[in-house]
Amino acid sequence: MTGPDDAHQRPAGVSDATVEALGRLSEALEAVEVARGHLYAFHRLSGTADLTLGDAVAKLRHAGHTDLADRIARELVGRNVLAGRWTFQVVEEYDDGYYADFRELEQLARDELVEGRRHLYEAEMKEDRRTPGEDGHAAKPADI
Template sequence: MGPDEEHTRPEGVDDLTVEALGDISEALEAIEIARGHLYTFHRLSGTADLTLGKGVEKLREAGHKALADKFERELVGRNVLEGRWTFQIMEEYDDGYYATFKRLEQEGRDALVGGRRHLYEAEMKEDRRTHGRRGHEARPDDN
C-alpha cells in the first residue's frame, strides 16, 4: 500500500509546484520555531521582571532604600520595547506576520493541491522507504 489520498499529489500537479509548496511549508516550520522562541522570550522576560521585583524588595528590607527605589523606578515593570511589554509584541506578531504567513500558506495549498499538506515529504518518504519491510510502512494501517 502507498500513501493515503491526503498525501498523494493531485493529477496534473507538476514537480516544481510540489517543490515550491514544500519550500513554503519548510519556511512556515521555521516561523513556528521562531514563534516558539518569541513565546520563550515573553515568558523569560516576565519571570525576570517578577524575580527582579523580589530582589528589589529584599534590597529595601536590607536597608538599601535608595538603590531599591532606583531599580523600581527605572526597571521594574519597564517596557521591553518602546511602549510595549512582551504580551503586546506577541499579539502584534501573532495578528500580523504570523497570521498572514499561515493564511497565505493555506491559500497556496488550497489553490494548487486541494489543501493537501506535506506532499513533498510524502513523496520523499515513498522514495526512501523499503517497500514491504516492517518499520517502513507507508501509513499506520499498512501492516
C-alpha cells in the same frame, strides 16, 4: 495498501515543480513557527525576569539597601521592553500581522494548487526513502 494516504497524494496533473515549491513554502512556514515559539519563549522569560526582579527588589529592601531597591523598582520593574510595549504586545502584533498573513497565504497556495493537501513533498520523500516491508518503514499507521 502501501503508499501515502489520500490526503498525502498529489492531485492529478500537479507537477513536480509545484510540489517542490509548496514544499519550500511549507519549510518557510515551519521556520516561522519556530521563530514564533522563540518569541513566546522571549515573552515568558521577560515576564519571569520582571517578577524575579520584583523579588530581588524586596530582598534588597529587606537587607537595608532601600535607595538601590527604589531605583531598580522605579527604573526597571514593569518597564517596557520596547517603546510602549510589554512582550505580550509584541507577541500579539506578530501573531495578528506577519504570522497570520503567512499562514493565510500558505493555506491559499495549497488550496489553489493541491486541493489544500499538506506535506506532499515530505510524503513523496518518505515513499522514496522508506523500504517497503521493512520493520519501522510502514507507509502509514494503518499498515502496521
